[in-house]
Amino acid sequence: MLNFGLKQYVPMTIALLSLSTAAFSATAYINQVGYRSGDSKEFALVDGSGNVEIVNASGSTVLTVTPGESSTWAPSGQNVQLVDFSELKTPGTYSIKVGGQVVRSDLKVADKTYEDVLKASLKWYYYQRASMALDETYAGQWKRAAGHTNPTARLHSSTGASGTINSSKGWYDAGDYGRYIVNSGITTYTLLSLYEHFPDYFKTLKWNIPAEGNLPDLLAEIKWNLDWMLTMQASDGGVYHKLTTLGFPGDVMPAQDSDPLYVIGKGTAATFDFAAVMAVAARVYKPFDASYASKCLEAAKKAYAWGAQNPNKAFNNPSDVATGSYADGSLGDEKDFAGTELFVTTGDASYKTSGASHNLPGWADVSGLATYGKATHATEFGNVAQVAKDTLLSVADDFEARSTTGFGVVMGDNDFYWGSNSVAGNQGVWLLHAYYLTGDKKYYVAATKVLDYLLGKNPLDMSFLTGYGTKSPMMPHHRPSTADGVKDPVPGMIVGGPQPGGEDIGSQTWECKDYRTGKPATSYTDNRCSYATNEVAINWNAPFAYLAGAIEAINAGYAPSFATSGITSIKPAVARKAHAKQGPQLRFADQMLYVEKNGKRFNLNGHRIK
Structure with a gap:
């Protein structure tokens, strides 16, 4: 014994x-x-x-x-x-x-x-294509007829013009069928930067979409939206705000949404966002199509000139329009964003701006994107780059510290607002930029924890990506997934995520019953009624795709050209011994x-x- x-x-x-x-x-x-x-x-x-x-x-x-x-x-x-x-x-x-x-x-x-979820989150943009039928060869059971094929759209009086323009292609913005320049701005930039940071990785990565010419799949997908954005620029250089019907459609497929399309508004935010994206596109597409790259650059310059002459033209929905507003009264960040990218592309010092922002990027505040541009172009920006880098690292240090307690993620109480999952995603992208600039693996580790959170390590015990994980959303607020007769939702969509606002709660039949728990991280419902927690949007998918793509590329041996040496050798932090x-x-x-x-x-x- x-x-x-x-x-x-x-x-x-x-x-x-x-x-x-x-x-x-x-x-x-x-x-x-x-x-x-x-x-x-x-x-x-x-x-x-x-x-x-x-x-x-x-x-x-x-x-x-x-x-x-x-x-x-x-x-x-x-x-x-x-x-x-x-x-x-x-x-x-x-x-x-x-x-x-x-x-x-x-x-x-x-x-x-993360290769499969990367491909799925990028392929979702194909499922969001306007003006194109989705063939079974590419779309499988989510095949559908083309929607919004008539390119003629009426100029709403809010544009200051009359008549019509031709505008087609682009991505449907979210669970509805509107197309919005402001939200396309941060989305397209994020995806362009993913390619620009890891071109050799994405030159060969494919995920079964119809690609154009010799373009890699990622650039072929992005071009579908760039082509639409180019149609939204007026002859004077200003850019129209959005292309939508006057109100949201019901739960119908794109081909059944037959209400007239209107080009609505023209403002500073849309114009500068457009200028920034086209400046990046000019760099990225030049090796593949110099003519197209030149077209993008000229459009960027023309837009910037209009924005500089109209720096305070804010957009608000006209009284007869009920689609998404994307209204923004603070417009200096868009100018900083556009100027930064145009300076990087052209070297013209008249575009150069100074300063840096601690603000996490989002569609309404893109100053953080300008901070990325300055911090990652040390030669071009000189002392300004160092200020931007210091700013970026101070925020990243706070993020990393927060990721070591609780659920091991960056998110705090104040981060749970509409589209909270994109907040998480953009925190991860910010952390990866800190990793590129320092080679300090603590930032990489904290960034991987963002993917952990989005894919299930959260108090809802849920992967927020449709089609992936043990438990994932089955009833997103997404019209095609509701109306297509297919049990499973379109895969690869990041839903908005928990937040306590309850904007979709009410007594109408189409509204949600109260699902709030008193805690922001669990105030969520997997229900089609919940556009406040369970809708999808192109700008929410983009940071997730960037995170998954960058982590896979890094571990395949690639690194951004501006990164400190040695970041492609990832070794795990010292763990507690077994x-x-x-x-x-x-x-x-x-x-x-x-x-x-x-x-x-x-x-x-x-x-x-x-």
């Missing part, structure tokens, strides 16, 4: 049995798509007790980990422990045991973990209390049972 000194434990048996019951209610929140084998890896544990075992498919424990200290994550009100299992590098599917009980069995470790040897641990499993020592199990009398 072995003596473990168990007399001290036996009087506590009842208390320990009670404690073990808590282990049964433990919940592990994981990245449901998987973790890269070579990366730092962690999941979140709520209501756990004791060590955590990672078990392989044959039932053998391959890693035992002591969770980190519990900390409260205010957005969900939960006490969370982070479990670092970075030492597990062998690809496979594993189970997680807490207190000897399996709490989930879908923990995946793999190589090229327990190769440990003292006796009291466990409870299969309705039996036992002692575990060095991976062996003994009953309370000290006899070996396993």
